[in-house]
Amino acid sequence: MGTMKTPGVYIVEKNAFPNSAVEVATAVPAFIGYTETAVNGNVSLLNKPFRITSMAEYHAYFGGAPIPMFALPDAAEGEEPTLICGEKKVMVKQTSVPFMLYYQMLMFFANGGGPCYIVSVGDYKAEELSADAFKAGVETLLKEQEPTMVLCPEAVGLKDKELCYSVQTAMLSHCGYKMRNRVSILDVFDGYKDRRDPSGDVVNEFREKIGSSFLDFGAAYYPWVNTSIVQDRDLSFLNFDAELLKALLNEELKKQPEEKQPLIQEQIDLIGTELDAVGKDTLNKTLLQISPVYNAALKEIKRMLNLLPPSAAMAGIYTMVDNTRGVWKAPANVSVNSVISPAVNITHDEQEDLNVPLSGKAINAIRTFVGEGIKVWGARTLDGNSLDWRYINVRRTMIMLEESVKNAARAYVFDPNVAGTWINIKSMIQNFLNGIWKRGGLAGATPDDAFSVHVGLGDTMTPEDILEGILRVTVLVAIVRPAEFIEITFQQQMQKS
Template sequence: MPQYFSPGVYVESVPPASLPIAGVATSVAGFIGVVADDVTMPDQPGKFQQRTDDNGDPVVDDDGKPVLDPIPYTLATAGEPILITSWEEFKTKFGDFHEGNKILAHAVYGFFFNGGSRCYVLRVAAATDIDNPAEELEKFETVDQITIVAVPGAISDIQHTAIIAHCFRMEDRVAVLDGDQTKDPSDVSGIRPVGRSEEASYAAIYYPWIKVFDPVTKAPDTLPPSGHIAGIYARNDATRGVFKAPANEVIVNALEISSPISKAQQDGLNPEGINVIRSFKGTIKVWGARTMANDDNADFRYVSTRRYFNYLQESIDDGTQFAVFEPNNLALWQRIKRTVGDFLLNEWRDGALFGETPEQAFFVKCDAETNPKEVRELGQVVTLIGVAIVKPAEFVIFRIQQTAGE
């Protein structure tokens, strides 16, 4: 408390009791994939070292000048999540397109090319190291920024189970899974080896694979779409918002799909939570927006609903940390209501919540009813929040009838 010794007007800066809630990032991906130990790394610009012979002696040219060799970048350590913010940065950590990193490199390239800006990459040295990626996924648990998880090319039930379990446990991220492109569209259990469930509401699966140009072979190659899909999530979040379904979106850099899917074939896949990638007159689009939630968890049937709910939960959690250890009284309850209410009001104004008025779109209740004496005695403050999240218009129906003209 400042002291005043002479008469006058004193103007002071007073920090707010609580800061507004800032929405958390929603489009930071986490990739796990193979980069062989012998992958060729690009040279560091402007850095050279003295060449030596087999005996360790310096090598010189005919004029007696030392022969210098460029110094390549050092391959990133296996098993360590590395933040990558551009394709060029990926190359300095994991190498350019190479047979030893092909699936992962194309996935990360597709992520950035489709709108992604930040991702964490964890490499393993061999494909057998991710037959069961549970151990590698544990290393993502300390990276709070990750909101999308993908293991490009993983199609087995063990792999899908591990990825889904990780996202379900963390409750702040979703899995982008690759379906098995070798399976026929009628083989649902082959395409999607793990069934729909509450846990699987944190996952979305995409089928079939896509064809992209491979700089190594100089020809189109069939590769898993999960990296490109994660980039579409990021692009959609930036241009429309996380509440908008990441579907009816063009997959940039895709030349074709591994096998054409008809509307009739999709009729059997969509209800099973398999998001189909289709070609419309040569334009490759994501034509599905569902999670793998079962019927008992239909509230989270759509990818946008699950991701937006994760966003709300994480944003409110981060933005109300001021309440911890505060006196549990009416003043605190009002601060919580005001802080959360202002945040949700902005979300409604952005079009994320359904309702003609804020009262129809959300409510925040924190009072003596939610915090009776027995709750306060336990050191708890309880706030009840309700939100009406907008759902995607998955089926757009026009009913047209003929009328007699006059």
């Protein structure tokens, strides 16, 4: 207070307690991809990170699902046909751009997702996916402090696998070099293929192409999963090239009884014409009843659209585990919702190279267990050879501690660099860490075993540091690590009675 000049009584209030450190949010993913629209009223949201909390908000600001288009060309020599219609062998092939962010958002919320950011890099009018657009979307996150995860599920839809890897390395660089307060969840390109596929080992190729920088800020999952996101009601004859579908149904028509052919022909001729919503629904139901080939074609495109990379589902699982157990709990041994099966079944022996490879670039498995369902069965970062950063929960817990303490310590910038300030900062950090320890986030029977905070002249600072305006604080923490391998020993003993 100012100098006392007038006689009287003056009240002085002094703070009895240090400032408190507030735990930052740990599960706020940022999704980068293509959306139907990107507007908030009259304001464009293109290439602007925008926070939403539900699928309803996604619909309001970013629109709905794409309308994927498929063709039914004749199967080429040597190719396995999807459909056989009379003498014709037919394959179902997607002809439209593989936009999948909408389906990934459904997977995210189905697995426990909550608040997240959407970075729309374009709409469904785009003629192809762009790696440069994805990278530009990553750059927009530099000004956002809240996101703690970065995902670009559509990167695996790029035509050139090298472009996919360039986007993923850009994500790792963004997380580990530029921001250092978030992690990337990556998908394996062509991760629906078996590792023994004639085209090559997709996991080894991923490991070779992903590089060796900032691996502790990334995690990858294999294989892709067969989901139940796309339902029968989402598909109809509108998803096919009209002329090719009509030609296929006309081929099938030849096998129908002659007396039924005129009526069926009338329905086939309606394909490609202008119909209202009721007319489209009626025609779709009629075709389902009269055409086995049409039924088979719809089932095939549903299967193709439901084959999705698992990164968004994992972001939802991270969120659910953080909210129920804490960020220090490894996001593993958890069921995956809205999934029918992994695209590839992995055995215990096959997972050995995924989990503990010589390169250390661990790929976490998604496996089926009899009587238990489909579970995430791995909790490692891509830096598996590092004893410091081998586990996802260790990296993410450390990010949470660092950001929380950093934000709290900002209140003391430009305060006097003296013992009083040092004690306040030390008390603030100790109180925060003690709360984390009580909740099970730090290892140790006592607080002294779990953490220690050091600050002060002769401890962390020299007189020169003080002259230069530097206040150094050293925080030691014992972060809990998952029991990844449980060994139970059995031994026979002598009979005692």
